[in-house]
Amino acid sequence: MPLHIDTLSRKNKMSIADLPNLLIGADTVVPTLYGPKRYVNFDNAASTPTFQPIADSLVSFLRWYSNVHRGTGFKSQLSSWAFERSRDIVAEFIGADLEQQVVIFTKNSTEAINKLAYRLPFENSDIILTTLMEHHSNELPWRRAGKVEHVGLNDDGTISKDDFLAKLKAFGSRVKLVAITGASNVTGYINDLDFFALESHRAGVKILVDAAQLVPHRSIDVKPHDPQYCIDYLVFSGHKMYAPFGVGVLVGDKETFEQGDPETVGGGMVDMVTLEEAYWTDLPEKEEAGTPDTVGVVALAKAIHMFESLGWEAIIGHEAGLTAYALKKLKQIPAVTLYGDTDPANAAQRLGVISFNIRDLPHALVAAILSYEGAIGVRAGCFCAQPYVKSILQVSDEEAKALEKQILSRDRSNAPGAVRISFGLYNTKDEIDRLIEMLTKIAFGDYNRDYVLNKEKGEYTPKEFEVDFGEYFRL
Numbered sequence: 001m002p003l004h005i006d007t008l009s010r011k012n013k014m015s016i017a018d019l020p021n022l023l024i025g026a027d028t029v030v031p032t033l034y035g036p037k038r039y040v041n042f043d044n045a046a047s048t049p050t051f052q053p054i055a056d057s058l059v060s061f062l063r064w065y066s067n068v069h070r071g072t073g074f075k076s077q078l079s080s081w082a083f084e085r086s087r088d089i090v091a092e093f094i095g096a097d098l099e100q101q102v103v104i105f106t107k108n109s110t111e112a113i114n115k116l117a118y119r120l121p122f123e124n125s126d127i128i129l130t131t132l133m134e135h136h137s138n139e140l141p142w143r144r145a146g147k148v149e150h151v152g153l154n155d156d157g158t159i160s161k162d163d164f165l166a167k168l169k170a171f172g173s174r175v176k177l178v179a180i181t182g183a184s185n186v187t188g189y190i191n192d193l194d195f196f197a198l199e200s201h202r203a204g205v206k207i208l209v210d211a212a213q214l215v216p217h218r219s220i221d222v223k224p225h226d227p228q229y230c231i232d233y234l235v236f237s238g239h240k241m242y243a244p245f246g247v248g249v250l251v252g253d254k255e256t257f258e259q260g261d262p263e264t265v266g267g268g269m270v271d272m273v274t275l276e277e278a279y280w281t282d283l284p285e286k287e288e289a290g291t292p293d294t295v296g297v298v299a300l301a302k303a304i305h306m307f308e309s310l311g312w313e314a315i316i317g318h319e320a321g322l323t324a325y326a327l328k329k330l331k332q333i334p335a336v337t338l339y340g341d342t343d344p345a346n347a348a349q350r351l352g353v354i355s356f357n358i359r360d361l362p363h364a365l366v367a368a369i370l371s372y373e374g375a376i377g378v379r380a381g382c383f384c385a386q387p388y389v390k391s392i393l394q395v396s397d398e399e400a401k402a403l404e405k406q407i408l409s410r411d412r413s414n415a416p417g418a419v420r421i422s423f424g425l426y427n428t429k430d431e432i433d434r435l436i437e438m439l440t441k442i443a444f445g446d447y448n449r450d451y452v453l454n455k456e457k458g459e460y461t462p463k464e465f466e467v468d469f470g471e472y473f474r475l
């Protein structure tokens, strides 16, 4: 009789209203300058926490956990089954067809893009057409692979479709891949993937979508049997979708990965090794050298069940409600400058990722005040998207050069950037009210004045405020 079958499945109806209570750490109290306060997390675009049902599923899986694929014992067989069943669940979630495509588990989106960049047979003069909106993870791997060209932006910070078409035409057959983000981690803009896929394919070019930001917020279908609108390659990360246990996903056609050598070699991905030769095994193992993160993969499958159980309509409705509410309130603080689309009426067409500055206050100082005085976690800086942030902040080339010099001399005190808040499924309007109250105080100068800047790091900390993290979590 099987024991401890957990109950989180796509059939179990979950409700968004339950999530604040199901969040692990929902009631965590952290130290501030004014004593302990309940923590508010508005940094979900970076990583999301997890929910009790997902953690419970993992605890029930851990009693079966064993090494996958090579063991002969029952636990190893069950773990191998769970690992492969999770792959099927991931494939179904994004509409992949495992007959012709492969789902490869990686560490994160960054590793997935690097893996693909290694695999594609570019030559030095081949062009990878990417955009000015990208996260560094969808920029730097391509610089090693070939010549990178960038599609420019419109005045509002969206990607210029005209420039995309012009560049596709101008570079012609030299363009070997279009690499574009599904949604911005700075402004929350969602890109028109049908348009970019169609035009790429019309030009005879494959498209990679960096879906690290999009997958947790919108349904995605890679449409493998649609030559016009398919997404040829897709990457995303478990830690941004409530499965913070170290798994990323790379999806692509088998043909890409069947030829040639994988990036990483070692155990688990060979059929035979002699002292002279190694014969790679079949996909997907060929691309997953070493012992995989089975627990992380199972967690991702369980997180997917949670998304399916909640339903996209409810997810989008909740996040759009929070975004519209926050934009409306932020606009009422006169000193706040918002970037991107600031219209609350458009909240359902974008992600709940909002970047802003308060007057000329350093972004890092605003983030520090929110943390040390309000117990509110946000992010400040360029969010690993420096070219995009410089562009939306309208940093001139001259200013950028001067700043580069300063930063390279290890002084980040004037590093450009913004403050970013990003919502998760469990956030509430009450939490936004807390943020607005703090930002209003900051705008009116009502905050502690004793912050010290660490120039090298570009970070602010209050004077005489020491925390022993070991008091909160022992290691």
Ligand SMILES: Cc1ncc(COP(=O)(O)O)c(C=O)c1O
Pocket (backbone or CB within 6 Å): 045, 046, 108, 109, 110, 111, 135, 137, 138, 181, 183, 184, 185, 210, 212, 213, 237, 248
């Ligand atoms: C749009 C985008 N792409 C890629 C990444 C990189 O993801 P990871 O850190 O999981 O590799 C991020 C992370 O924030 C992102 O926002």
